[in-house]
Amino acid sequence: MENSRGNVSEAADRRRRINLYKKIIAFVLLFLILLPTFFCVILFFRVNSLQNEIKELKADNNNYSAQSETADPNYVYAAETTTAEKETEKETIKGPLSATTNKVNEQTSAVTEETTSAASLIDQALADGRKVVYLTFDDGPSDYTQELLGILKNHGVKATFFVNGKEGEEYVKDYNDIIEQGNTLAMHTYSHDYQLVYSSLDNFIGDFKKLQDYLYKVTGVKSSIFRFPGGSSNSQSQIPVTTYINYLNEQGITYFDWNVSSGDGASGLTKEQVEKNVLGGIAKNDISVVLMHDANEKHTTLEAVPYIIESLQAENALILPITDDTMPVQHNIK
Ligand code: ZN
Numbered sequence: 001m002e003n004s005r006g007n008v009s010e011a012a013d014r015r016r017r018i019n020l021y022k023k024i025i026a027f028v029l030l031f032l033i034l035l036p037t038f039f040c041v042i043l044f045f046r047v048n049s050l051q052n053e054i055k056e057l058k059a060d061n062n063n064y065s066a067q068s069e070t071a072d073p074n075y076v077y078a079a080e081t082t083t084a085e086k087e088t089e090k091e092t093i094k095g096p097l098s099a100t101t102n103k104v105n106e107q108t109s110a111v112t113e114e115t116t117s118a119a120s121l122i123d124q125a126l127a128d129g130r131k132v133v134y135l136t137f138d139d140g141p142s143d144y145t146q147e148l149l150g151i152l153k154n155h156g157v158k159a160t161f162f163v164n165g166k167e168g169e170e171y172v173k174d175y176n177d178i179i180e181q182g183n184t185l186a187m188h189t190y191s192h193d194y195q196l197v198y199s200s201l202d203n204f205i206g207d208f209k210k211l212q213d214y215l216y217k218v219t220g221v222k223s224s225i226f227r228f229p230g231g232s233s234n235s236q237s238q239i240p241v242t243t244y245i246n247y248l249n250e251q252g253i254t255y256f257d258w259n260v261s262s263g264d265g266a267s268g269l270t271k272e273q274v275e276k277n278v279l280g281g282i283a284k285n286d287i288s289v290v291l292m293h294d295a296n297e298k299h300t301t302l303e304a305v306p307y308i309i310e311s312l313q314a315e316n317a318l319i320l321p322i323t324d325d326t327m328p329v330q331h332n333i334k
Pocket of ligand 1: 229
């Protein structure tokens with residue numbers, strides 16, 4: 001009797017303990033399920049708020065290009081029809097490799113002053129109804145770079161050169177002369193090889209750094225302005241161009257496309273066609289970023305430049321090199 005009661009109470013104890021364990025296990029499982037859910041909810045809201053921030057930043061960023069496109073309905077058309085490369089620029093920070101901190105500071109304040117005056121110069125020019133024009137030359141240096149620099153110098157004009165990586169003393173002289181004359185030295189990839197630079201982010205970065213480092217080595221200038229071969233709206237890239245753009249943004253590099261094309265990316269254009277495309281395009285915009293090429297097979301572009309500059313100067317246009325503070329013209333990324 002005693003024994004059987006003892007067995008009964010032992011069995012009841014065991015059941016209670018088992019129930020307790022069951023409850024503990026249930027709580028632990030519930031906790032393990034709820035914890036990740038809780039973090040998921042937190043992360044969801046965080047991602048949402050970050051996405052909104054990105055949207056706002058993009059909206060701000062797109063204002064300028066939206067204005068350009070509105071001003072020139074042919075803007076996208078020109079970009080799609082040209083086979084020319086698109087180009088982006090970044091700022092250049094000038095200074096010899098041996099520059100002291102003081103010198104850097106002096107240069108920084110000089111750049112700030114220049115920036116301020118350039119911005120007010122542009123505002124004033126636009127208020128006076130003048131055109132603002134950025135002449136840009138891609139793919140150099142070439143056999144014609146020195147001649148082109150001579151034309152610019154004789155006309156008192158500064159332009160922007162989106163260059164590729166070319167080894168050799170004559171090219172090193174070209175890079176340095178571009179800078180010494182007050183033009184902007186900007187990057188256009190080292191190889192200009194679509195198959196290479198557009199095959200993967202790693203290949204793009206490798207090529208990008210190779211050019212940036214090379215130009216810094218031979219000129220002492222670290223460029224921060226870039227143009228994509230074929231432009232940011234090119235159809236050659238095997239991965240979304242936004243992948244490269246995100247990388248450039250992280251590096252503090254500004255890329256520039258254009259809103260006026262000389263059309264000289266196509267072969268066989270006459271001098272007159274180049275002039276007509278450029279001046280006709282500029283006529284449609286308040287601010288124009290003009291795509292031309294500094295390349296051996298583009299002699300008619302070189303021939304057209306004096307007439308283009310003289311025509312612009314006759315109508316009192318303000319011709320400037322692209323700098324770090326220039327509002328970029330960027331194509332729509334699909
Ligand atoms: Zn190009």
